[in-house]
Amino acid sequence: MASTATAVPEGDLLHVARPGWTPARRGSVTTVGPGTADDVTTTPEELVDLVRYPVDDPGSEDYRQVVVEGRRRLGEVGAAELPGFVTPAGVAALVADADSLASRAHRSGGRGTAYLEAPDGTLPAGHPRLVRGEYRLGVVAYDLFPRSSPLRVLYEWPPLTRLVGDLLGRGTVHPYADPFGALNLAVMGEGDRLQWHFDQTDFVVSLAIQTADHGGDFEVHPRIRSADDERYDEVAAALAGTRDGVVTLPMVPGTLLVFEGRYSLHRVSPVGGGKVRHVGLLAYDTAPGTMGSALLRENRYGRTEPFAEPPAEWPVDAVRVAR
DSSP: OOOOOOOTTTTTGOOOTTTTBOOOOOOEEEEEOOOTTTTTTSHHHHBBTTTTOOOTOOOOOHHHHHHHHHHHHHEEEEEEEETTSBBHHHHHHHHHHHHHHHHHHHHHEEEEETTTSOOOTTTTTTTTTTTTTEEEEEEEEEGSSTTHHHHHHHHHHHHHHHHHHHHHTSSSSOOOOOOTTTTEEEEEEETEEEEEEOSSSSSSEEEEEEEEEEOOEEEEEEOOSSSSSHHHHHHHHHTTTTTTTOOOOOOOTTTTEOOSSSSSSEEEOOOOOSSSSEEEOEEESSSSTTTOHHHHHHHHOOOOOOOOOSSHHHHHHHHHHHH
16 A cells, blocks of 8 residues: 655654654563564465465466466456465464564554545545545564564565566566665554555555454455546545445455555555554565655655664664664
């Protein structure tokens, strides 16, 4: 899903405990590692179910069938789900990894439109481009992932990049070059949500790691608009609460999802219960070298300068972050 964050007041990078950060408890330090067990699964070959999804053998008939079915689903509903892409042992490793990283998430929230843009005051009242919805979430940036992180290791695995490109059928795709946005962990707890919105990119790739006790559903109005027709009446009805045509994609842990959200209205419903919802967001583009803007970095991650190496402990003195 595209970035949805509010601006952080200028100068906040100079404060150790500024709004938008989720530090550890006062006086405590979080040390991040690949997991707590000695036998944590960390290699892509151990994480992925290679029998069901032979991404390491792209010339095989089984691989071809995975791609054919994925493309069919993308054509029908704009979403290709690969349930069980990560094995149960792999999911356990990803959960341990996500739990250790969650305190590093930058928190943001507010009210935004479905079009992720400033409302146009010349439009009539009630126009869907003026309708706002609430969003709240935390995001861990790529530069905070230890190099041994199972999620990072999987994202940086060339066979996964090749699979994403083959599913999309858009030619070669490339991992983002952005040290913040290439790989994110979305951390959503009690009351967190994402408003109905369209993405500003053609596609996104996500990996379900842990579901919430209640809510946190990924709901979609597939293909509700097109490049040639905004279909404002249908969008307005959806934003007003109609459930006609809504599809809920079951983000079961271990599911890899390739989603085309530019023309499909979607949201994450409010999260409830004590269990945190963890989803990995893996960024690719058809062009190499993709970077986010400084404004996006400030809004989504609360800082503009990346760490040269992932910090071993958290929190880190924010004065050092600003330099």
